[in-house]
Amino acid sequence: MSTDTQAPPTYAIEAVDVRRSYAMDGMQVEALRGITLGIAEGEYVAVTGPSGSGKSTLMHLLGALDRPSSGRLLIGGQDTTSLDDAGLARVRGSEIGFVFQSFQLLARTDAQDNVALPLVYRGVGRTERRQRAVAALEAVGLGHRLSHRPTQLSGGEQQRVAIARALVGEPRLVLADEPTGNLDSANGHEVLNVLEQLNRERGVAVVLVTHDADVAARANRLIRMRDGLVVADEIQRRQESRGEQEVQGRRTPQLARTPQGGRTPQGGRETDGGQEAQHGQVLAIRSPAPSPSPSPSPTPSRSPAPTPSPSSDVPDIPGQPR
Amino acid sequence: MKPWEALRLAADALRANRLRSLLTMVGVIIGVAAVVVLVAIGGGAKAEVENEVEGLGSNIVFIVPGKFQFGTTPSLSPLRLSDVQVAARIAGSTQDVTAVVDSGENVTAGQNSFFATVQGVTQNFDVVFNRPLAEGSYLTSADVTTSARVVVLGANVASTLFPNEDPVGRTTAIDGVSFRVVGVAQAQGSAFGVTQDSNVDIPITEAQLLFGINTVQSIEVKAQNPDQIGALSTDLVSALQSEYTGVQFSAVTQSQILGTIGKILSLLTLVLAAIAGISLLVGGVGVSNIMLVGVRERTREIGLRKALGARQRDVVLQFLVEAVTLTAVGGVIGIGLGVGTSAAVGAFSPLPTNIAWWSPALAFGVSVFVGVLFGVVPARRAGRLDPVAALRTD
Numbered sequence: 001m002s003t004d005t006q007a008p009p010t011y012a013i014e015a016v017d018v019r020r021s022y023a024m025d026g027m028q029v030e031a032l033r034g035i036t037l038g039i040a041e042g043e044y045v046a047v048t049g050p051s052g053s054g055k056s057t058l059m060h061l062l063g064a065l066d067r068p069s070s071g072r073l074l075i076g077g078q079d080t081t082s083l084d085d086a087g088l089a090r091v092r093g094s095e096i097g098f099v100f101q102s103f104q105l106l107a108r109t110d111a112q113d114n115v116a117l118p119l120v121y122r123g124v125g126r127t128e129r130r131q132r133a134v135a136a137l138e139a140v141g142l143g144h145r146l147s148h149r150p151t152q153l154s155g156g157e158q159q160r161v162a163i164a165r166a167l168v169g170e171p172r173l174v175l176a177d178e179p180t181g182n183l184d185s186a187n188g189h190e191v192l193n194v195l196e197q198l199n200r201e202r203g204v205a206v207v208l209v210t211h212d213a214d215v216a217a218r219a220n221r222l223i224r225m226r227d228g229l230v231v232a233d234e235i236q237r238r239q240e241s242r243g244e245q246e247v248q249g250r251r252t253p254q255l256a257r258t259p260q261g262g263r264t265p266q267g268g269r270e271t272d273g274g275q276e277a278q279h280g281q282v283l284a285i286r287s288p289a290p291s292p293s294p295s296p297s298p299t300p301s302r303s304p305a306p307t308p309s310p311s312s313d314v315p316d317i318p319g320q321p322r
Numbered sequence: 323m324k325p326w327e328a329l330r331l332a333a334d335a336l337r338a339n340r341l342r343s344l345l346t347m348v349g350v351i352i353g354v355a356a357v358v359v360l361v362a363i364g365g366g367a368k369a370e371v372e373n374e375v376e377g378l379g380s381n382i383v384f385i386v387p388g389k390f391q392f393g394t395t396p397s398l399s400p401l402r403l404s405d406v407q408v409a410a411r412i413a414g415s416t417q418d419v420t421a422v423v424d425s426g427e428n429v430t431a432g433q434n435s436f437f438a439t440v441q442g443v444t445q446n447f448d449v450v451f452n453r454p455l456a457e458g459s460y461l462t463s464a465d466v467t468t469s470a471r472v473v474v475l476g477a478n479v480a481s482t483l484f485p486n487e488d489p490v491g492r493t494t495a496i497d498g499v500s501f502r503v504v505g506v507a508q509a510q511g512s513a514f515g516v517t518q519d520s521n522v523d524i525p526i527t528e529a530q531l532l533f534g535i536n537t538v539q540s541i542e543v544k545a546q547n548p549d550q551i552g553a554l555s556t557d558l559v560s561a562l563q564s565e566y567t568g569v570q571f572s573a574v575t576q577s578q579i580l581g582t583i584g585k586i587l588s589l590l591t592l593v594l595a596a597i598a599g600i601s602l603l604v605g606g607v608g609v610s611n612i613m614l615v616g617v618r619e620r621t622r623e624i625g626l627r628k629a630l631g632a633r634q635r636d637v638v639l640q641f642l643v644e645a646v647t648l649t650a651v652g653g654v655i656g657i658g659l660g661v662g663t664s665a666a667v668g669a670f671s672p673l674p675t676n677i678a679w680w681s682p683a684l685a686f687g688v689s690v691f692v693g694v695l696f697g698v699v700p701a702r703r704a705g706r707l708d709p710v711a712a713l714r715t716d
Contacts, residue, residue: 065629065709086633093631100713104626108338120327121631169631 011074012095012172012205013062014038018071020057031057032068033228039173042203044196046216049225055209056177058225062207063096063175064088076172093121097166097204099195101178103158105150105165111137112146115165122169136164140194156187160194167198173205174198180215192218323636325643332644335616336651343648346612349605350652350692351659354685356598358660361681363667364591366674371583381545382450383555384574385409385562399537400566403526406444408565409541412557418544420447423529423537429522431483431494438479439521440496442529442538448474448507450544453518456480458490458505461525465504469527473501477509478519496524497532551575599688606649606692613645613700617707624704625712638705645697646690653689657682 020032031054039045039062049055060066061073064080067088073080075095080088097118098104105114115133124132137143140160150158159179166174176195180188192215199206210216217236224232336343387399403421410416423442428435441447445463448455456477465472473494480489480503489503501524510518530536543558545551555573562571617624624637632640661677668675 060710063629065713086635089628089631089633089636092629098629104622104629104713106623106626108334117627118630121323121627121633121636123324165630 010041010077011038012041012043012076014074015058015061015068016072016074018058018061018068018073020054020061020066021069030228032061034071035228035230036071037223037230037233039205039207041172041205042199043205043221044199044208044219045206045221045223046208046210046219047223047225048210048213048216049231052227053225054228055225057228059175059177059207059209062173063098064091089121093118094169095172097169097171097174099159099162099166099174099176099179101181103150103155103162103182105158105161107150110147110149111142111153111161111164114150114161115168117165118169132168133164136168137161139167139198140164154187155183156190159183159187159191163191163194163198167202167204171204173207176206176208178210179208180210180212188212188215323632323639325639328636328639328643329647331640332647335644336647342612346609346648347605347652347655349608350602350649350689351605351656353598353602353605354653354656354689355660355663356601357595357685357688358657358677358681359663359667359675360594360598361591362660362664362675362677363673364587364594365678365681366668366676368584368587368591369676370674371587372580381548381551382576383543383545383551383558385541385543385558386539386572386574387569389570389572399539400569401538401541401562402536403530403538405538405541405562405565408561409543409558412561413543413545413554417446418450418546419541420444420450421526421538421541422447423526423533423535423539424521425529425533427497427532429479429483429494429496431489431492434483434485436479436482436520438476440529440532441521441523442526442533443523444526447523450542453510454508456506456508457488458503460505461523466525466527468525469531470525471499471501471528472504472525474505474507474523475503476507476517476519476521478517479522480506494522496522499532602688602692605652606696609645609648609693610696610699613641613648613697614703616644617641617700617704620704621707621712621715624707625709625715628707628709629713634705637707638701641701641704642694642697645701646693649689649693649696650686653686656689657685660685 015035015037018032018035019030021028021030023029033054035054035058047055047058057066061068064073064075068081075091078091080091083091106117109117112130112133115136116129119129119132134143134146137146140163142157142160142164145153145157145161148157150161153161159182163174163179166176174195179191179195183191195206195208196218198204206219208215208219216222220235222232222234222236223230224234385401387401401421406419406421407416410419413419421444424439426437427440429438429440430436443461445461445466447453448460455474458474460474461470461472464470473496475483475489475494483489483494484492489506492503493500494503495501507519507521507523524532526538530538541558543554545554555575559571559573563569627637627640661682664675664677667673
């Protein structure tokens with residue numbers, strides 16, 4: 001993947017004013033209240049926020065497990081709004097890889113067949129499935145654990161099997177929901193290292209939902225959510241203590257993009273290249289609410305007229321009247 | 323997902339819960355086995371009865387009083403022995419006409435005793451019905467005219483009454499009256515629990531004395547070939563009806579008997595199969611129930627599969643194939659059990675069995691159908707699960 005290209009960025013996934021509401025005990029609950037963001041190919045994004053902020057709902061929408069109540073979701077450039085259930089399933093199977101907090105491996109099935117599972121639904125023959133599963137397991141360092149069942153593996157190994165399963169279909173995007181949530185810190189690190197290595201080497205976009213600030217700090221971009229809205233979307237220098245990371249200059253072009261005006265490639269130019277920021281330093285801070293609150297920590301949730309402000313209804317085109 | 327992938331998944335799932343799978347199948351196994359066994363018994367009965375009726379001899383017309391119908395009590399016969407001559411004139415041959423009266427009587431010889439069907443017949447009975455003798459000679463025309471106390475024993479009667487000696491020339495007692503044995507009939511074999519081998523034949527004139535009657539129950543005429551049966555029947559009936567004004571007679575042919583018995587037994591078989599089919603349905607409900615439990619248990623698995631790209635129809639297919647595999651395997655086991663039981667029943671009980679080729683095929687088809695029927699509801703429930711909610715399930 002070449003860097004610093006002038007071509008408009010291609011999004012692995014793009015959400016445009018996505019809303020999602022549920023009926024709960026007769027009340028409408030708005031879990032997402034207008035999210036617009038794009039995840040570029042090969043990006044490494046962490047999503048954080050308190051419980052109930054809507055990050056799981058966002059994950060489900062990004063993973064095509066759920067449909068937005070309104071708004072559009074484009075996966076690999078394809079609008080999923082008009083897809084039927086079978087179409088969504090096909091998108092999940094070919095474009096998305098899931099990694100879950102609780103691993104979600106089939107207990108009676110060995111590592112190899114667990115990893116091969118997504119390929120079953122793509123009509124891949126058994127022999128090829130198993131070959132690809134072996135390759136995926138080798139990629140996560142579990143080439144010696146092919147015929148082990150989940151119960152015979154440590155938590156970290158189980159999650160690596162799950163990562164291999166997420167990758168075996170060569171998706172555009174891996175969605176990891178608290179992937180370290182059930183692991184101790186050593187295993188958590190190991191799992192994150194594997195995810196990051198695959199992100200680096202294969203250019204798979206990774207979106208990580210986490211409560212853990214240390215985990216979130218490792219991503220190149222941090223999206224904070226609260227009350228169904230994105231309250232901050234920041235490019236960050238990776239807080240990676242391991243010295244071998246050399247990725248910084250490479251990915252920032254795609255990262256520096258406003259969540260709202262993400263479809264205008266020049267929108268993020270000013271944050272490109274050359275920064276020599278220190279560990280943990282925030283390189284760029286994007287407010288989701290363009291004009292009223294330029295500060296890095298807006299509080300849009302209770303603000304008046306919340307609907308137009310964070311949404312893409314009003315893209316930040318200079319001079320547009322509000 | 324390819325269908326055979328679904329089959330492999332189903333096999334894995336059933337293997338993972340071997341005991342539960344087996345217990346779930348039990349209903350189907352019993353249902354299918356019951357269908358196979360009962361149909362075999364029904365079929366056996368039908369085959370045996372048809373055999374028996376055919377064994378009566380082909381081309382024979384039975385003249386009986388009243389309207390011939392199964393289930394009605396036979397009318398009191400007005401027929402006389404002299405009507406044999408009337409029948410012989412119409413048939414054009416005395417050789418091919420006989421008459422019968424019969425009654426169940428105790429036949430004894432020394433300490434041995436046998437409850438036999440004592441038939442009073444004319445001397446042509448063995449010719450008309452084609453009953454060859456094992457030894458001795460049959461009743462003669464002189465025996466009939468003189469009401470001789472002579473008897474021809476059926477094979478079973480002979481072996482019971484005279485286990486270690488030649489019966490011919492010996493004496494038996496029928497109803498306390500002594501008869502001399504002149505012949506022993508060849509064994510005919512059993513048919514539907516009834517056998518000609520338990521009959522003893524005596525002259526019809528002596529039988530009338532013995533039973534205290536002066537009529538005969540039926541007159542049997544053997545047609546020279548099957549084409550004549552129709553005309554012969556009509557002629558015989560009209561001749562007798564002109565003789566006995568106001569009395570109805572029926573000419574019963576073998577095909578009529580076969581047809582009527584066949585109808586009755588087919589109906590019986592159908593009823594038996596339907597009763598057994600109810601247990602198959604109950605087995606199907608059990609399958610449905612367990613499948614619903616399985617869907618609930620595997621909610622997370624279903625959510626995961628959907629997250630990994632399974633479409634609704636893939637999940638439906640998986641569970642439907644699982645249900646069908648369950649009932650089909652149960653069906654195969656049930657067929658094995660049913661065929662084995664049928665063979666055992668045929669070998670060790672008086673009930674004859676006959677496994678028609680179609681009954682295992684039908685039972686298998688029905689069990690597959692039951693799997694589809696009772697698998698659809700759980701499978702559709704599985705297919706419709708919302709992946710988000712399913713993955714959240716604990």
